[in-house]
Amino acid sequence: MREAALGPVVVRRPRRFDLSAGVWLGAAAVLLFLVVVPLVWILIASVHADADNRLTLANYVEAFSRAIYLTPIRNSLVLASFVALIAVPCGTLLAWAVGRTDMPGRPLVSALIFAAFVTPPFLGATAWIFLAAPNSGWLNRAWVALTGAAHGPLNIYSLAGAIFVIAMYSYPYTFAFVSSGLELVPSDLERSAAMLGAGWPRVAWRITLPLVRPAIIAGALLSFLEAIAEFGTPAFLLIPARQQVVTTQLYLFFQFPNRPNLAAAYAIPLLAVTVALFAVQQRLLRRGRFTTVAGKGGVRVPVRLGRWRWPLFGFCLVPPLFSLALPYGALVATSLSRAWGRGPVPGNLTLQWYRWALVDNLAARQAIGHSVLYAAAAATIATVLAVFTAYVAARRLVPGARLLAFAAMAPFVVPGIVLAIGFFAAYARPPLVLYGTAWMLIVAFATRFLPIAFSGVDAALRGVDLELENAARTLGASRLVTLARITLPMLRRSILAGWLVAFIPSLRELSSAVFLFTPATAVITTLIFDLSDAGNFEPVSALGVIMMGLTFALVAVAYRFFGGTALVQRRGG
Amino acid sequence: MSNVAGRAGRPAAGNHVTEAGKARVVTSSLSRRTMLKAGLSAVGAGLLGSGFRADGAPASGMTAEEEKLYADAKREGKVVWWTAHYAQSAADAVRDAFVARYPGIEVQFIRQTAQVVYQRLTQNLRAGVREVDVFASTDEAHYLILKRQGVLAAYKPLGVDSLPRAYRAIDRDNMYHVGGLGFVLINYSTKLPVPPHSWTDLLDPRYKGQVTVGHPGFSGFVGNWVVAMWDKYGWDYFTKLAKNNPKIGRSINDTVTDIVSGERLVGAGPDNYSLESKQRGNPISIEFPTDDAILIVSPVGILKDAPHPNAARLFESFYYTRDYSLAMAKVANYPLRPDIPPPSGVPIDKVKWYRNKAERLEKGVPEAVGKWRETFNV
Amino acid sequence: MADLRLVDLAKRYGATAALHGISLDVRHGELLALLGPSGCGKTTTLQIVAGFITPDAGEVWAGERRLSSPQGAVPPERRRMSLVFQSYALWPHMTVHQNVAFGLEMARVARGELARRVGRMLEIVNLAGYEGRYPHELSGGQQQRVALARALVVQPDTLLLDEPLSNLDANLREQMRFEIRRIHRETGITMIYVTHDQAEAMVIADRIAVMHQGRIEQTGTPQEIYTRPRSRFVAGFLGQTNCLPGRLVAPGVVRCGELEFRATGDGEFRTGDDVVLCVRSRAVQVRRRDAAGGTAGAPNTVRGRLAQQAYLGDLHDLQIALSDGTLVRAFAPLGDRYEAGQELLIEFPPDACLLVRP
Secondary structure, eight states: OHHHHHOSOOOOOOOOOOHHHHHHHHHHHHHHHHHHHHHHHHHHHHTBOTTTOOBOSHHHHHHHHOHHHHHHHHHHHHHHHHHHHHHHHHHHHHHHHHHHBOOTTHHHHHHHHHHHHHSOHHHHHHHHHHHHOTTTOHHHHHHHHHHOOSSOSOOSSSHHHHHHHHHHTTHHHHHHHHHHHHHTSOHHHHHHHHHTTOOHHHHIIIIIHHHTHHHHHHHHHHHHHHHHHOOHHHHHHTTTTTOOOHHHHHHHHTSSSOOHHHHHHHHHHHHHHHHHHHHHHHHHHHHHHHHSOOSOOOOOOOBOOGGGHHHHHHHHHHHHIIIIIHHHHHHHHHHTBSSGGGOSOGGGBOSHHHHIIIIIOHHHHHHHHHHHHHHHHHHHHHHHHHHHHHHHHHHTOSTTHHHHHHHHHGGGGSOHHHHHHHHHHHHSSSSSOOTTSHHHHHHHHHHHHHHHHHHHHHHHHHTSOHHHHHHHHHTTOOHHHHIIIIIHHHTHHHHHHHHHHHHHHHHTOOTTHHHHOOGGGOOHHHHHHHHTGGGOHHHHHHHHHHHHHHHHHHHHHHHHHHOGGGTSOOTTO | OTTTTTSTTOOHHHHHHHHHHHHHHHHHHHHHHHHHHHHOOHHHHTTSSSSOOTTOOOSSOOOHHHHHHHHHHHHHOEEEEEEOSSOHHHHHHHHHHHHHHSTTOEEEEEEOOHHHHHHHHHHHHHHTOOOOSEEEOSOHHHHHHHHHHTOBOOOOOTTGGGSOGGGSOSSTTSSEEEEEEEEEEEEEETTOSSOOOSGGGGGSGGGTTOEEEOOTTTOHHHHHHHHHHHHHHOTHHHHHHHHTOOEEOSSTTHHHHHHHHTSOSEEEEEHHHHHHHHHTTOSEEEEOOTTOEEEEEEEEEEBTTOSSHHHHHHHHHHTTSHHHHHHHHHTTOOOSSTTSOOTTSOOGGGSOEEOOOHHHHHHHHHHHHHHHHHHHOO | OOOEEEEEEEEEETTEEEEEEEEEEEOTTOEEEEEOOTTSSHHHHHHHHHTSSOOSEEEEEETTEEEEETTEEOOGGGSOEEEEOTTOOOOTTSOHHHHHHHHHHHTTOOHHHHHHHHHHHHHHTTOTTOTTOOGGGSOHHHHHHHHHHHHHTTOOSEEEEESTTTTSOHHHHHHHHHHHHHHHHHHOOEEEEEESOHHHHHHHOSEEEEEETTEEEEEEOHHHHHHSOOBHHHHHHSSOEEEEEEEEEETTEEEETTEEEEOSOOTTOOTTOEEEEEEEGGGOEEEETTSTTOOTTSTTEEEEEEEEEEEOSSSEEEEEEETTSOEEEEEEOTTSOOOTTOEEEEEOOGGGOEEEBO
């Protein structure tokens, strides 16, 4: 009877070797290798003397007892604190204006903030040198010309200058966090306050902002973290100012005379600070989720600003003015000048630097090619690892799977320069020498941006109903087949978005590249860094413009395919 | 494309590259020439024109040794050259001149400050990475160390005897040779009615906030200068200089940028790049200090396990050709050959100079860097 | 195709025990329902049988083959079992055809044969012609049938169903019950059916296992379970029942508070035991105080006062307070009018009185 209904019995295929277990363990091994080995090497290097490789604690003693090495630590803390102090109100105000009010031009402001997010701070620093160098900066010269003063008021070669520049590229983080937080706050809460007689400023201050306090604090912590780990801007602005921060001091340890083990010891506290802050930030975000009203935000009605609409819009254009309009203008103008000191006057205009970068200079052409190639390879490795790790962790396929997820996120708290030191310590010596090859940079970038790719894929994976996979397994699909045929096709968009958010930062990564490249494997950012001494500002600008052109082109492509939201991912959230 | 298969032992592939490569090289050297020509003042102009033929074929005839070396080098096809001797534009000019004389060999070069190229070299050596063929640093001490480590190749370049006698053999074992001569002297903005005349003038309070220098931890020229000042005047010189709040860059060429842009007025700068900038019409000039210009003898050497040994030898020998000296003169560097007039108009033996001993540099530069960091905080 | 045996399955989650020791035999070709309220452990049992969870103790056997034990479990893909999920778990990026064909692809069935089987299965579930549709284009009932088709087309030894009808509306649910019954009859596959709906279990199942707090309270045919429940929970779970705690004072006589009732089914109890007297609400007879034949002294008849009533369309749902305050619920047929406070006579027919363990 049964056969009449369904036909002869289907014979299942015979048992064969299950590749699944091996694949998961392999991915886990690669992950641990990439993340754990460099960090372990930092610890090992820090307790060996530079001169004779003896086991010793002298590095720690030297690093933390000499005043000349303690001052940079203080400077780093001051720098990061002030950056957070500036970036947070900026970002919060913008988030409120864009997310909560009927201010005109909100999409424009959002796009500008995103452009600031994508721009690397060190490029902004370079451009601000053209604008605000104490004697030769254009803004200062304009001031002198207009007011007849002895010299201009701005000096970008100062701690204040560095704080300003870093903050101008840091407020997008707070903006992203607070925007997300605001979306969960229902309008009803604000409207009831309004009905009780509160005007919109008071509503914003007393009701809205306190509700997103966890997001604000999380944004502040992230700004602090990024500022303290930033290398490019301090290198360009603070070395001439003779103020060191921890990252530039680390860099100097690698210069002449060469003290890499001392650098390792010096880097440990930086690592400790970032880990601690990150833990605090995570805890805040988690609690924040619970205290916000659960479920949908309800209908969101924008606050009506009345006659403040346009003034607020003008106000909101000020940060992008400092982050984008002025710096990019200066960069483009310089890249088109024969000699930047003379300014963009007719006799001084030329395309020769672009020709130099794209045609004449072999090193520049190679660097551009390398940037794209390494970034693509790194993003691919990071995404593949992220997919496997997220899957292993979410489905608990190996014991200690949660540790794997932790390992995948761990590089996020490690400042790029520290990671580079670790990679250098691990892979510039036998048995596995990656130094001098393209793989050194690719592996460093992949590790550095694995957390971003991972959080995207992980979040998307949690949205996949487990039953969909279980159904496939009852029908005879092994875990690997299920991953390939069921889970991954459903995650396609998230995976591609993950690839992009690893590719774009790799393209403009400086702080880890500057330690690990050799001239044969130079990328655009290291070339800019190298050329920025000896005052080669014009070719530097041309390279910078080319780099950002590539980046924005890719962002535009991504935007067309995925929409903007896929790219503005909350880090670590 | 004629005679492709004719010559014994020469692979056809090399010749395929040759013609197209020649054309490209001619274009870029022509464009480089046009650019320089536009800015050149009368001092250097007369030297042009005699160097190259229109079709890009080598100017002077080659000796038999040179021909053979060229043939061997062309088989390798590439030379990797790291130099700190001069600014980027001068390095570009040397590259162009070499490729014009020896078509078919690609020059992959890095121009960085001396300590940086040295750092990269030692990192590579420690990791066992063989990347560099020719190493040209401005710090003699580097070569003492490298020779001791046994990583340099002994080779007497062709034409090295064309050097002035005093500079012909700085190393008995031919592991390295003089590759460049230059001075650290006072460069200043032409806005100044009266330039400083001596190093001690730089300490004058009227130059407060107007001085620019490089960094001995990066630049070989600056390292040399710092050790010289230290030996002449004691470290007190620098504690006083610190009071004048100098702008501290990395390369000695940073001083030129600062002066040209108007950021600073006086500096301890290089003769070559300052002069080249002046020739291009920028408001900068040089002054040979009354208390000695610091003579920088910049060596050049070949690595023992260079990836392209023959090309390396050819390149090192290139330093002593007329083509090289002409290219040097064009970019305001001291030509190595005495039969070509110096761009500053002052021959070396007429300059009042002071030179650090190599052994002094070996210990002195690292110590100076340590003291510099304490004094200047960077 | 052998029997499926669950032997003493136990499972803990942290401090709480989800299963305390489940033993069950599922005969080849039967449809067994696991019936119980949410949290009773029926889904956990199903998950262990399917191989997604490993038991902490106990074993699962299919014939001579041990499928699960604390030491390990045969993975789901090798158990020859299919599972129909409560949410259907249809893959949104695949068409109906691709969904149904998936299992056959895994078994490497040849393409022509595969198409034939898929077509035939879709006919069986009345979805012929829907091959090219995507799940989001189908109604709930249609999705449910696709899930069924997908599970059946691979001819599993056992079909597991996890509350497959709970997402459907009432009418459709009743329809689908019969569909499933029909399919079971036609295919003869062993089925384990998890549900919390007792009516569903009664309609569909050959046998029912009632579960409560991680234990199986009783296993039997629907009739056995309904007419001879062995515990208060089972009695109460299938059909609205009045349960009065009391004591067996003499063979067949139960004293509940001040009231005495005659009852059948006292076989396993001894005089002096604590028992619970269960009478289904449908079986309770309600008469007016002074209607003919109503004397308070008649056996199993007591006086009561109407506390509340609800009109349910085809019957009255009456809540009556007895003299000692006990609330009794009775379903009375239409015809009589009832008012709150009215005095009524309640009779528990002796053969409707069941005695169960407390």
